[in-house]
Amino acid sequence: MEDAIPAEFCDSLTEELLRIEKEEGIVPAANDFEGSRTVRIYNLLARGAIFERVPVHESVLPIVEGVLDPGCLISSLSSISIGPGEAAQPIHADDQLIGLAKPHAPVVCNSMWALSDFTEANGATRIVPGSHTRDHSPAYGKHHESAAAEMARGSVLIWHGSLWHGGGANRTDQTRVGIAMNYCAGFIRQQENQQLGIPLEIARGFSPRLRELLGYGVYRGLIGHIDKQSPARLLDGSATAKIVWDR
Numbered sequence: 001m002e003d004a005i006p007a008e009f010c011d012s013l014t015e016e017l018l019r020i021e022k023e024e025g026i027v028p029a030a031n032d033f034e035g036s037r038t039v040r041i042y043n044l045l046a047r048g049a050i051f052e053r054v055p056v057h058e059s060v061l062p063i064v065e066g067v068l069d070p071g072c073l074i075s076s077l078s079s080i081s082i083g084p085g086e087a088a089q090p091i092h093a094d095d096q097l098i099g100l101a102k103p104h105a106p107v108v109c110n111s112m113w114a115l116s117d118f119t120e121a122n123g124a125t126r127i128v129p130g131s132h133t134r135d136h137s138p139a140y141g142k143h144h145e146s147a148a149a150e151m152a153r154g155s156v157l158i159w160h161g162s163l164w165h166g167g168g169a170n171r172t173d174q175t176r177v178g179i180a181m182n183y184c185a186g187f188i189r190q191q192e193n194q195q196l197g198i199p200l201e202i203a204r205g206f207s208p209r210l211r212e213l214l215g216y217g218v219y220r221g222l223i224g225h226i227d228k229q230s231p232a233r234l235l236d237g238s239a240t241a242k243i244v245w246d247r
């Protein structure tokens with residue numbers, strides 16, 4: 001989706017990522033999946049108020065709700081800044097550790113926000129079009145033909161979690177900066193633990209929709225309840241609807 005994120009918001013997000021990287025001394029990991037010249041900052045909702053606007057963004061969330069359903073959850077929110085000289089990431093599917101026979105209906109729907117232009121040369125996400133319909137995930141570490149999803153800054157790439165893809169190699173002298181805003185169905189486990197990873201005093205300040213997306217809600221009136229109440233009640237005392245059995 002082009003022109004999804006206004007330039008000023010891209011600027012502010014980029015500044016904030018640089019601030020966190022510097023203040024926390026975050027450096028690249030050293031494994032072939034995360035890369036050795038790529039700075040990744042995880043759990044962004046715990047690291048700055050500006051990130052609260054990302055999961056609920058009006059350009060992206062309605063599409064994800066259409067792919068999953070409105071009971072979807074935030075699976076993870078992190079930044080991926082691919083530095084000069086980084087090698088291509090192995091092609092993978094974001095749902096490949098989930099033990100469901102493929103192809104299956106989407107249980108993961110992920111997005112990549114371009115905070116810089118994404119080009120073939122600077123490491124634009126590489127995708128294997130149509131691969132979400134295959135009956136298997138890619139063999140890890142093997143070569144798979146792929147295409148660079150080039151996009152201008154402010155664009156967002158959204159994909160079915162079974163799609164084969166990976167970060168590209170960066171052959172330029174500029175960093176490719178992206179935000180990986182990932183969602184999952186309301187009935188599966190989130191990749192980053194949102195209830196323990198985000199301090200409760202921070203989560204209490206989030207909007208009701210954002211709290212729901214973190215998992216402070218009950219999927220279809222049942223999944224995630226505590227004593228037949230929504231976990232939102234323990235978070236902030238909110239009144240909760242009846243559980244499905246009591247309707």
Ligand SMILES: O=C(O)CCC(=O)C(=O)O
Binds near residue numbers: 178
């Ligand atoms: O950085 C990218 O373009 C994709 C990263 C990715 O697919 C991942 O880390 O799971």
